[in-house]
Amino acid sequence: MKREAVATGRTVEDAIRAACEQLGAERDRIQVEVLQLPSKRLLGLLGASEAKVRATIELTVEERAKNYLAGILDRMNIQQYVLDGKVDGSDIDLEIRGENLGLVIGHRGETLDALQYLTSLAANRGEESFKRISLDTGDYRKKREKTLFALAKRLAIGAVKTRRTTTLEPMNPYERRIIHTAVQEVNGAASWSVGAEPNRRVVIGVEKQRKHTS
Template identity: 55%
Template sequence: MQKVVREIEMTGRTVDEAVTLACESLGVERDDVEIEIIDLPKKGFFGLKNTPAKVKVTHKASKSQLAVDYVTEVLGHMGLTNVKIDVKEEEESATLVLEGEGLGLIIGRRGETLDALQYLAGLVANRGEGSYFRITLDSGNYREKREKTLEQLALKIANTAVKTGRSTTLEPMNPYERRIIHSAVQQVEGATSSSIGEEPNRRVVISSKNPRPPRYNNNRDRGPRTDRGGDRGGRGGYNKRPYNKEGRPPRRDNRDGRPPRENRTVTPDPNKVRANPPKEAEGAPLFGKITLDD
């Protein structure tokens, strides 16, 4: 069990005052520290040049205890005062398991709040000297559930990558979750994984070791299309009639050899009934009087 030793020297009008100020500065209780008196208070002649008391206060605590104290303080500010913290300590790491009501607030969306608090607790635990001490924060067995979910996701995507030859980029994850993904992908033969990007947006890419070549559009390799319809232009062909200066296609003669309609000379047909009456009939009634003989 790694210990963190913190020391502080403090002065006061009395020894008791100096010790109290030192404990407040360290954020610990008086029963948890060692006290060494450096100087006792002294009074000068006629109350002049008084010498204050000086003490040295030493606090020894495990790194896990520092993390527990910090998490307890944060939970108190969040209004969660009835939370129990169970510590599972090992040689170079410790897991702090939170138990109580209202801990959904601590977990947050996809464990983001829990991860942030775990990161800060780790910083507090490693402020002293010594090797790195890993702090893991868990609540409601969330870590185990999340680990199983990530393993299933990684196996599914890895198998798909092997079958299709396509790569898949996952959402940003913290280093702990990325390690779970990498470990699960290694179980699938023919699949591989790598990380891209920078923190906190670093992602895992799952792909196949033998990716398939990309598909090409066969129409691009056939060259230019030809006009299937001859001079008349095939359906969808490129050999279309040119346009004139007005932006319209030129008119062609009819198939019987006659010129276009606007260029024809119309000759009246004498056999046809005139549409307009002659001048001598102007003003006459449309029908004449009909008399019948007896």
């Protein structure tokens, strides 16, 4: 995806600098087309004209993700936020920082998951190699992971003691993996998934119950 800006200035270089400011980019990242050269006033009769350029920049996947996400947040009337990004190979981690961002998280992180999914689709459109985009705010995902891990271990220990199964609320694939990982740390406990998306759930019990169920 490309962005472009048309700018004017007393000289071509002034116009280029103005275009760079509009795009928020350094000079070496943009391609420039000179639309009009500056002209001087002749004999006091004709007015001088400024230089005009068209500058184009190819956005990175991270920039496209930020632009798309910012557009959604603005339409959600989210105010006074900052978008931070960190790139590590094919992984892009985006963090929304600000106050009162509960609306961004939604019920059990459902809105945050939806924003992450849509942003990933928009940012990767037309790209040959897919970049994994992770979206978080206020360390919600880390806190959620810690809570789910502790819950799963507690239920797994209880399942071994009582031989009873527990069916959890519907979860996305990422959260289900957290549950399965935690249960594996409890000897004798087992976990498996039932149902279809988006209502797929994890059941925690013991190994014999898992085999019987499946």
